[in-house]
Amino acid sequence: MRSLILAAATRVVFPLLLLFSVFLLFRGHNEPGGGFVGGLVAATAYALLALTGGVAAARRVLPARPEVLIGTGLLAALASGLVGLAAGRPFMTGLWGDVSLPVVGKPGTPVLFDAGVYLTVLGVVLLILLTLQEEDEA
Amino acid sequence: MIAAVLTTIAVAALAPLLERRLGRRAAPLLALVPAGLFVSLARHVPEVSAGGVRTDSLAWIAELGVSLSFRLDGLSLLMALVVTGVGAVVLLYAGSYMKGHPRRGNLLGYLLAFLAAMLGLVLSDNLLGLFVFWEATSLLSYVLIGFEREKAEVRASALQALLVTGGGGLALLAGFVLLGQAGGSLEIGALAANAEAVKASPLYLPALLLVLLGAFTKSAQVPFHFWLPDAMAAPAPVSTFLHSATMVKAGVFLLARLHPTLGGTPEWTGIVTTVGAATMLTGALLAVGQRDLKRLLAYSTVSALGSLVMLVGVGTPAALAAAMVLLLAHALYKGALFLVAGIVDHETGTRDVASLGGLFRALPVTAVAAAAAAFSMAGLPPLLGFVSKELLYDAALRASPAPLLLVPVAVGSNMLLVAVALSVGWGPFTGRAGETPKAPHEAPAAMWAGPLLLGLGSLAAGLFSGAISPFVSAAAAAALGHPYGVKLEVWHGFNLVLAKSLVTLVVGVALFAARGRIRSLAGRLAPIAAYGPGRLYRAGLAGLVRFAKGTASVLSSGSLRQDLRIVLGATVVLAAPLLLTRAVLGAPDALRSVRPLEAVLAFLVVAGAVATVLAGSRLAAVVALGVTGFGVALLFLVFGAPDLAMTQFAVETLSVLLFVAVLRRLPRLQSRSAPRARAVDALLAGAVGAVMTGLVLAVHAEPLRSRLAPFFRESSLALAKGRNVVNVILVDFRGLDTLGEITVLGVAALGVFSLVRLRLSSRAAAAKGDRP
Numbered sequence: 001m002r003s004l005i006l007a008a009a010t011r012v013v014f015p016l017l018l019l020f021s022v023f024l025l026f027r028g029h030n031e032p033g034g035g036f037v038g039g040l041v042a043a044t045a046y047a048l049l050a051l052t053g054g055v056a057a058a059r060r061v062l063p064a065r066p067e068v069l070i071g072t073g074l075l076a077a078l079a080s081g082l083v084g085l086a087a088g089r090p091f092m093t094g095l096w097g098d099v100s101l102p103v104v105g106k107p108g109t110p111v112l113f114d115a116g117v118y119l120t121v122l123g124v125v126l127l128i129l130l131t132l133q134e135e136d137e138a
Numbered sequence: 139m140i141a142a143v144l145t146t147i148a149v150a151a152l153a154p155l156l157e158r159r160l161g162r163r164a165a166p167l168l169a170l171v172p173a174g175l176f177v178s179l180a181r182h183v184p185e186v187s188a189g190g191v192r193t194d195s196l197a198w199i200a201e202l203g204v205s206l207s208f209r210l211d212g213l214s215l216l217m218a219l220v221v222t223g224v225g226a227v228v229l230l231y232a233g234s235y236m237k238g239h240p241r242r243g244n245l246l247g248y249l250l251a252f253l254a255a256m257l258g259l260v261l262s263d264n265l266l267g268l269f270v271f272w273e274a275t276s277l278l279s280y281v282l283i284g285f286e287r288e289k290a291e292v293r294a295s296a297l298q299a300l301l302v303t304g305g306g307g308l309a310l311l312a313g314f315v316l317l318g319q320a321g322g323s324l325e326i327g328a329l330a331a332n333a334e335a336v337k338a339s340p341l342y343l344p345a346l347l348l349v350l351l352g353a354f355t356k357s358a359q360v361p362f363h364f365w366l367p368d369a370m371a372a373p374a375p376v377s378t379f380l381h382s383a384t385m386v387k388a389g390v391f392l393l394a395r396l397h398p399t400l401g402g403t404p405e406w407t408g409i410v411t412t413v414g415a416a417t418m419l420t421g422a423l424l425a426v427g428q429r430d431l432k433r434l435l436a437y438s439t440v441s442a443l444g445s446l447v448m449l450v451g452v453g454t455p456a457a458l459a460a461a462m463v464l465l466l467a468h469a470l471y472k473g474a475l476f477l478v479a480g481i482v483d484h485e486t487g488t489r490d491v492a493s494l495g496g497l498f499r500a501l502p503v504t505a506v507a508a509a510a511a512a513f514s515m516a517g518l519p520p521l522l523g524f525v526s527k528e529l530l531y532d533a534a535l536r537a538s539p540a541p542l543l544l545v546p547v548a549v550g551s552n553m554l555l556v557a558v559a560l561s562v563g564w565g566p567f568t569g570r571a572g573e574t575p576k577a578p579h580e581a582p583a584a585m586w587a588g589p590l591l592l593g594l595g596s597l598a599a600g601l602f603s604g605a606i607s608p609f610v611s612a613a614a615a616a617a618l619g620h621p622y623g624v625k626l627e628v629w630h631g632f633n634l635v636l637a638k639s640l641v642t643l644v645v646g647v648a649l650f651a652a653r654g655r656i657r658s659l660a661g662r663l664a665p666i667a668a669y670g671p672g673r674l675y676r677a678g679l680a681g682l683v684r685f686a687k688g689t690a691s692v693l694s695s696g697s698l699r700q701d702l703r704i705v706l707g708a709t710v711v712l713a714a715p716l717l718l719t720r721a722v723l724g725a726p727d728a729l730r731s732v733r734p735l736e737a738v739l740a741f742l743v744v745a746g747a748v749a750t751v752l753a754g755s756r757l758a759a760v761v762a763l764g765v766t767g768f769g770v771a772l773l774f775l776v777f778g779a780p781d782l783a784m785t786q787f788a789v790e791t792l793s794v795l796l797f798v799a800v801l802r803r804l805p806r807l808q809s810r811s812a813p814r815a816r817a818v819d820a821l822l823a824g825a826v827g828a829v830m831t832g833l834v835l836a837v838h839a840e841p842l843r844s845r846l847a848p849f850f851r852e853s854s855l856a857l858a859k860g861r862n863v864v865n866v867i868l869v870d871f872r873g874l875d876t877l878g879e880i881t882v883l884g885v886a887a888l889g890v891f892s893l894v895r896l897r898l899s900s901r902a903a904a905a906k907g908d909r910p
Contacts, residue, residue, distance in 0.1 A: 024784075029860040032780035034868060040788035047795045067891070070884040077877050092873045094858055106859065110869040113876075117869070120880040124887040125792060131894045133799045 039121025157243025165233020212612025310352025357389025374480025398619030410451030417444025427660020512563020556646020
């Protein structure tokens with residue numbers, strides 16, 4: 001039931017989807033997008049890969065195990081809140097840097113928070129999806 | 139003061155590590171922490187005795203009025219000295235007592251953490267700060283009572299203590315909040331200054347009752363006394379520290395602390411005095427019949443706590459002074475006796491007083507400590523216990539409401555307690571040697587040093603009671619709310635009080651001589667005693683579990699279809715009446731402005747839904763459902779919500795992928811349910827659809843008066859530097875919500891993961907054929 005067309009298309013689409021997801025993450029603060037959608041799109045990319053090349057193939061290109069992604073994401077979101085606390089302001093005060101970086105825009109704690117959301121969503125979807133598919137393959 | 143508490147917490151965290159490194163030398167080293175605190179606190183005694191008060195404050199949650207404000211006056215210094223002094227002795231003792239236990243380091247850590255919490259509790263001048271420490275002591279007591287967690291009855295005792303004191307803690311929190319409302323402040327000092335307003339407030343009575351509930355559960359007052367004897371499942375050092383010297387006194391301390399604010403009213407005097415007197419008598423009556431050393435001590439502690447509560451209830455200067463002396467005397471003698479009971483248990487292997495005797499020869503030092511403590515408890519001059527009993531009788535005699543009732547109760551209870559004291563501190567060490575499981579040897583110095591120190595403390599404090607008078611006066615003054623001077627003396631001359639003390643002793647000794655007959659009588663009465671409030675607690679707990687199981691089996695049957703029916707049915711039942719009563723359907727208006735594109739999309743959505751229901755295969759149903767989903771996403775786009783639309787697209791795509799992942803393992807789609815069931819389902823589905831339609835129309839009929847939308851639109855760029863309002867709300871304005879949501883997501887994913895893994899591994903085990 002392997003589809004050659006889908007497999008070939010995935011190889012082209014996969015990097016584009018990932019790139020698009022990161023783009024969505026960073027532009028989210030001003031234009032439609034954000035960490036949640038970004039994470040979902042990235043998850044779609046890996047899910048396509050798992051569907052065409054098997055779970056092992058998807059795991060190979062994944063930078064870390066989904067559980068680790070979830071933990072990292074939650075920690076990043078929490079850390080973005082602690083920055084305000086460390087600066088003597090209430091927990092989760094949004095703090096912004098003055099410099100403007102290309103692509104990312106101004107660095108600030110909400111960007112870090114959104115990146116945390118991105119990683120968590122990616123991890124959650126992949127953990128569920130890959131585990132279910134693995135059970136199927138087993 | 140804040141630094142002291144925080145340092146102790148930090149050391150507590152390091153204790154297990156330290157124990158692994160240093161072994162048996164860790165406990166003496168750790169005991170230096172409370173010992174050092176004791177010395178540095180003791181240096182303030184002259185200043186506090188002279189009426190000085192030290193305060194220390196650190197804002198915590200300023201918006202809610204919560205702060206770590208500490209106050210060192212006579213009352214808190216007395217308690218803090220007891221906590222650190224007994225704490226040092228107990229830590230030293232615990233290191234020896236738990237020798238060879240694999241988790242000795244943990245116990246030392248818990249004890250230190252408890253000490254920190256207790257210190258914070260007695261020093262707090264802020265109600266909510268105090269509450270936090272109060273709850274910390276409850277939680278730590280759960281861990282400490284349940285330390286031997288392998289035994290089921292130990293775990294049950296720990297849970298019982300936690301539920302009773304924790305339930306009281308909830309009442310206490312509510313009481314504190316009401317008190318804060320009535321007095322306009324959460325600072326205890328400010329409340330005391332505002333006492334008249336508090337007492338005149340309509341919130342006074344509810345606040346008082348709730349606070350009393352908290353204090354009574356913590357200090358094991360009738361009818362909540364049953365948890366304390368059961369908590370004797372804890373190791374001896376824990377019982378000494380928590381259940382005689384410190385934690386159970388927290389309730390008494392709180393009553394004394396709040397006496398200037400809440401006390402003096404008829405309600406206060408009536409309730410507190412009655413409950414205290416009832417507890418004093420009940421504890422003493424239940425104590426004499428016990429055979430277990432620790433249960434004897436536990437019930438006598440209940441009785442002593444009752445005396446303390448009664449004295450605070452009476453609330454006269456003499457009564458509060460008596461309470462302060464009794465508090466100190468009880469910590470000294472009962473702490474020593476609990477430690478002695480631990481030594482006896484440790485050395486002989488039994489705690490049954492009937493089989494113990496003649497231990498003086500084997501345990502001479504312990505015997506001396508036990509005798510000193512027991513004589514103080516029995517009220518023999520010149521020990522501190524004698525002084526405190528004289529003051530107790532004196533206060534009861536001069537109590538304004540009902541001396542006629544209080545005096546017999548006090549004298550009767552103390553007669554019984556004399557017999558208990560001798561049974562614990564005299565009986566096991568004299569007479570013929572009994573048959574014990576182990577041949578006794580004298581305990582190591584680290585164990586007998588503590589009880590000896592406390593026992594000698596009883597003697598010294600009694601002999602030099604004049605010297606501690608100013609300090610006791612300062613403590614009583616803090617509980618009174620105004621300066622007060624009392625002169626403690628061992629010898630008061632021949633008077634009514636002395637006569638009562640003599641009668642108490644004589645009858646008590648006679649009761650001790652008849653202890654064998656009393657115990658057999660108590661054995662025959664045991665079936666009646668079983669109908670105590672403890673039985674009610676157990677029945678209630680079992681009932682709660684049954685109720686929870688029943689509810690869960692109805693609401694969460696494990697069948698997806700049944701669960702869906704309940705959720706959807708509940709929605710209809712709850713929402714439909716609301717809709718019908720406010721039948722404001724703006725349908726015509728809303729329908730007139732429908733554009734062609736919207737109509738096409740709506741048709742697509744409906745067609746997808748119909749096709750899903752009618753689909754002959756699962757794959758077709760999934761695809762049809764996808765049509766509905768994408769149609770809704772397009773509708774979002776049309777109505778100008780690109781963020782929502784984009785998310786919906788992504789979710790739809792992933793749902794299809796998810797379905798594909800599990801589809802192959804599902805059975806072929808077929809109609810299994812009876813036509814009747816299908817009809818019910820169709821009816822329910824139709825009802826849900828109608829309610830949702832009605833809701834949407836009703837929402838449209840209401841004019842939009844939200845102040846939030848304009849606020850977010852205006853402040854998004856100004857306050858949060860983002861033009862995408864939706865995203866700014868998610869990551870900034872409502873960031874905390876999002877943090878909670880992604881945490882829930884993560885936990886849910888881990889749940890799925892572990893469920894699937896569990897099935898995989900059990901399947902693997904089955905394949906190997908090693909399934910039981």
